[in-house]
Amino acid sequence: MLWAALVLPLGPDSTPPSSDALQGLGTWALQFTPRVAVVDEAVVMEVEASTRLFRGKRALRDRVVQESADLGVTSVSWAPTSLAALALARVGKENGIRRPIGELLDELPMGALSATSKHQTTLTQLGCRTLGDIRKLPRGGVSRRFDKELLGAMDQAYGLRPEAHTWLTIPEGFKLRVELMSRVELAPALLFGARRLLMSMCGWLAARHSGTTAFALRWAHDTMRSKEAGTGGELVVRTAAPMRDLEHLCRLLAENLAKVELLAPAGDLELEALDVHALEERTASLLPDTVRAGESLTLVLERVAARLGPERVLRPVLVEDHRLEWMQHWQPAPQPVAKKRIRTTGIPQPSFVLPEPLRLATRGNRPMYQGPLHLLTGPHRVEGGWWHRIKDGETEGTKNVVRDYWVALSDHCGVLWIFQERLANEETAWYLQGSFA
Structure with missing residues (x-):
């Protein structure tokens, strides 16, 4: 398993991040994997199955670290378990996959895990300073003196017990709110907070394989406002085609905000995707x-x-x-290709062909390949090649073949493409030449 933990900063007096901030970060993370959950002040995601899709662990790591910084993430860590990744992120260590996870966690302070930080005073009196010190305590005594969450969280962090999370689901619609760090008096300055909302929306669109042709940005005026200013305003941005390109959407929004005049300072922003359409994905190519x-x-x-x-x-x-x-x-490649109309025979062709036909064992003239084969359709006679002359050293001959092809079923290998050939000594031989997908 490969887990990533994305930690948001705590507020004044160590207050946890707002639910809107965690929801926005979780929605953005759904574009990488469907296994995303909120744990305390962080979002964790299991990305082992997604590394190949995003061109390897290094490329995935670089993208997550770079983009998540715009969403306010202060620390990102990777580890074989979600709690281990969260513990490493809290102490500022990113890589938890180069060394055994037990060695890394044993070095961390007790406050790295939420379950142990609650009992930090008592554990300190017992002489514990790190998670490794807690592991050295007798399990029986720990289970009697502390709640069951302590040992359970320790076992889950070290990978000794399976983890259980409540996964975030992709909502049917996108509507997210964020509170600005300070009151904004000029409309173009709203783009800083709106960019975070747009990133979450683009992540939501990527998870749904969709694009948007219209979205609305709404702002709420400060409570200390004149009556003529109203409660807030709204701006609707439209695109000619469905898209989820963050930079393009930001440029469109910036152009529209430049024409807006705020009637009062704004403190809250809300973004809603209005028109969402399925977006046809482009297949990656190995060519330039x-x-x-x-x-x-x-x-x-x-x-x-x-x-x-x-x-x-x-x-x-x-x-x-x-x-x-x-x-x-x-x-x-530079040679011209003659345009010929290739006539088909209607004979089924295998999806995969062996480099050389494999001779099969027989039992009572019945072909065997990891057990007896059941002949489904055939025979399909292919005969020819007398014109195809070859010379191997001093030996010269032709590639004339006389074969009866069959579609056969194997209980262990699926549908196979075999043929029967009569040799010069009149002995009947069976060969495996390919298989069907």
Whole structure:
């Protein structure tokens, strides 16, 4: 498991962050994983299954750290358990996956875990200073003297007991409020607080694979205002196409705020997504970005072949041949491809083909592959290749084949593509050539 803990700063007199701030951060985190929960003053998320989607742990870490800072996150830590990540974040240690988690937690002060900080006075009188000191105490005595949450939280942090969280769910609509740090008198200055709301909205849109064409920013005037100013104002921003690009939405909002005049100082902001539409995702490509900009694949291959040499860049070409091994061949990319209409036989073709056919064992002329095979459809006769002459050293021959193909079912391997071939000595042989997805 790989957990991340994102800690928000405590308020005056160590008051916890507001529920709106935690909700906004949690909504933003849902774009990375559906397993997001609020724990004390932090948001934790399990991202082990998401690392490949976001191009590895390093790329995911960099993005989370960079973007979460705009949401007010003061510390981010990574560890095999959520409580361990939260404990590390509280003491300012980020990486909890390079060393065994037991060694790291043993060094932390008792206040790193909420369950132990409640009993810090008593534990200090017992001579405990770190979490490792608490682990050295007899478990029986600890369970009798303290509540069950203490040992339970310790075991969960060290990975000895499974953790249980109440996961955040993706709301059907987006509507979030934030209180500004100080009263704002000029409308363009509202963008600082609005950017946090926009980040949460973009995270919500990413989790729903959607984009917005309209959103509303509302502000509430300070209580010490004139009657003519009213309770607040509203600004609706619209886009020509569904999107969730944070920087573009911020620029649009800034242009609109520049035309607004506040009738009284504003203290609270609220953002609501009005029109939400499904957004078609673009598949990532291994080719240069110029391909997406309109350059054809042929031009890209020609340019790469010119740099590396024509024999080092190959492309597959279909051949009008019913023999599976010779249905396609590779040729240098710059060479022209003859446009032929390839006629199909209607015979089912396997999804995966072995480099060389694998001869199968038989029992009573019945093919075996991890158990007996059940023949589903066939035979499909493929015969030809007498024109395909080869020379291997002093030996010369042809690639003529006479095969009867079958679709077979294996109890352990699924649907297979096998064929039967009669050898020169009249012995019947079965071969496995591919499998179906």
